[in-house]
Amino acid sequence: MHSSGISIWFFIGVLLVVYGALILGYGIFELATGQLANVVLANLHAPVWWGAMLEALGLFYAIRFRPGRAGK
C-alpha cells in the first residue's frame, strides 16, 4: 500500500498522536487538579494511560511510516 505516496499508517499515526495528546493532556489536568470526571473507576485515571498508549502508538506509526522514509 505504501509503494507510492504516503502510507495509510502515517495518517493513522498522525491522528493517534493528536488524540493521544488531547486525552493525555486532559488526564494530566485531572491528576493535577484532582477534578475527576463523573465516571466509574475515575480513580484509575484511564485518560492518562490510555492517552499515553495512543500517543506512543501514534508516534511509532507516524515516524515509522513518515513520507519519504527510505525502505517504507
Added chain:
Amino acid sequence: MFGLLTGSIAGGFPGSLPALLVFSLEPLARLGTLDILVIALYFAMVLWIGFYLKGRSNTSEEFFMAGREMTAWIAGLSFVSANLGSLELMGWAGSAYQYGILAAHWYWVGAIPAMLFLGMVMMPFYYVCKTHSVPGYLKLRYGEGARIVSAVSFAFMTVLMSGVNMFAMAEVMKVVLGWDLNFSIIVSSLAVAAYVALGGLRSAIFNEVLQFILIWGGALLVPILGLVECHGWTGFKARLAANIASGATPAGDYTHLWRSMGHFADNPMGIHWTGIVFGLGFAISCGYWTTDFLVVQRVLAANSLRSARLAPVIGSFFKMGVPFIVILPGLLGLVVLQNGDGSLMHLVGQNLATPGSGLHSYNEVLPLMMVRYMAPGLLGLGITALIAGFMSGMAGNVSAFSAVWTYDIYQPLIVKKARDEHYVAVGRWATIIGVIISIGTAYLVMHAAGIMDYVQALFSFFISPLLGVVLMGMFWKRATKAGGFWGLLIGTLTSIGLWAWVYINPAALRYVALSPDAKAMAENMYRALWSVIVSILVTFVVSLFGKARPLAELNGLVYGATILPKEEPVPLYKNEWFWTVIAIVVFFALNIYFW
C-alpha cells in the same frame, strides 16, 4: 455497512432494524468541547485523505481496484472492517445482554470458516481470472445474463441499504447525543461522497483501516474497565450467578456457546446446533463472506495472489477478537449497570423502552457502558468510533456500487467502448449519485420505517442462492450457463417463497426450521440453507441436460481446469497455510473454552 445488514441478514440479526432504533427520549450522553474536537478531527482527517488520494485515482484500475496494490494487512483489515458497522456493534452488544454469549456465534462459527474458505479455496479463482467484481466472475463463468441479474440486484440493494443504514445511524445519533436527523445525514453523506468520489476504492479502504483502529482504540477500554470492576472473568461469572440466584437477572446460561444448543427449546434464541453450523456457518456466512462484492472487492485489490489469500486469514484473527469489544461489554452490562439509586439496572425489550418509561432498551447497552467509564475525550473517541463505523460502511457501499454500476451495467449495456477516463468519470458520478439515492432512501424510510424490514429481507433473498451457483461454477466443470441461471432464479424464488410462507402463516416456521420450538432467529438460517441446497440441486440437474463448455475456456475459473501461478517460497511466518492452521486452532480453542 452492510455491517448492519449483513449482521442482520447474512448474520441473522436479532430483531428488526426499526426495533434497534427505539431508544428513550433523553440523550444518553452529553459531549464536552474535548469530545467535539475529537470528532471534528476525524472528519478533517478523512477529508484530508480524500484530497490527498485524488491525484492517485486517475485510471479505472486505480479508482475501482485501488491499483491492486494493497498489502495483505491493508486488504485484510479493510475486509473485516467493511463488515464492522456501528449499528451492528450496538445491536450485538444488546443481544449479548439479552441472550448471553450465544451472540458470539455470529463472529466465530458464523464468520471464521467462511473467511478461511474464501482465502484458501476460492480466492485463487477470483484473483487469477482478474475479474473486477463478483458479477464479473459470473459473466466469465455463466455468461452475460447471470452477470446482469446479479449486478442489477446488487447495485439496487446496495444503495437502498446504504440509505436505510444512513437513516438508522442518524436516529442513533439523535437518541444517543440528541443530534438533529438532517444534520447527521447531510454531514456524514457529504463527507463520504467527497472522499470516495475523490479517492475511489483506495480512499474507502484507507478509511476502513482508519475506522478499524479507531473502533479498537475507542471501544476496547470499555471491556477492560468492566473486567477491572468485576475483578476479572471469574469475578463476573460469580456476580452473574449471584444475580441469577437472587432473581435479579433472568435465569439462563449466559456464558456457554454450545451447551444449550441441543434442542430449540433449550436456548432463548430458539435455535438448534444444526441451524448454527449449517445454516449460519455455511449458507449465510459463506454467502456473505465469499460472494458479497462489498467485502470481496477489498481482497481483489490485493497486490498479489498470496496477499489476496492471506488477507482474509489476517482478517479472521481480528474477527475472532471483535466479541471482546462487542459481546463482552454486553455481558458485563448484566452485572455492572446501575440505576441512579444504586440498584441493578434492567434493560428491556424495545417495546417497553417507550419515551417517558425511564427504561433503556437492550440496544443501548454499549452507549451506556461508554458513558459509565469514559471521561471527556475518551467518550469523544468512542463516539468517533461509532461514526467512523457508519461512514466507512457507507463508503464501502458506494464504492462497491460505483464499481458494479460502471463495470457490470454501464459498460456492457450502455457505452461499450470508451476511453478509460470516461469510465473513471462515470465511476465518480456513480459515487455521488449513489449517495444521493441513499439520502433519498433515508428520507423515504424516515416517513415509513416499516420499509426497513422489507429491505433487509429483500437483500437476504439474493445472497444464499448466489453462493450455491458460485460454488457449482467454481468446483464443477460440468456446470452450464443455463444451470447457473436457473439455479440462481429458483434458489432466489425458494428463499422468497419460504419467507412469504412464514410471513403469511407464522405456524409454517415449524416446517421451515424443522421444529415447533424454533423461533424467528432460526428461520433465517434454515431458509438460507434450503435456498443454497435448492440452487445447487437445480444447477446440477439443469446442467446435466446441457452441453458443458470446453475445458480450455474454464482456465482461471474452475477447480481442476485452472493452472495457478507458482509463487515464490516464503518463510513459514509469511505462509498463508501456516496462518490458516493457527486461525483454525484459535477458532477451536475459543469454542472449546466457552463450550
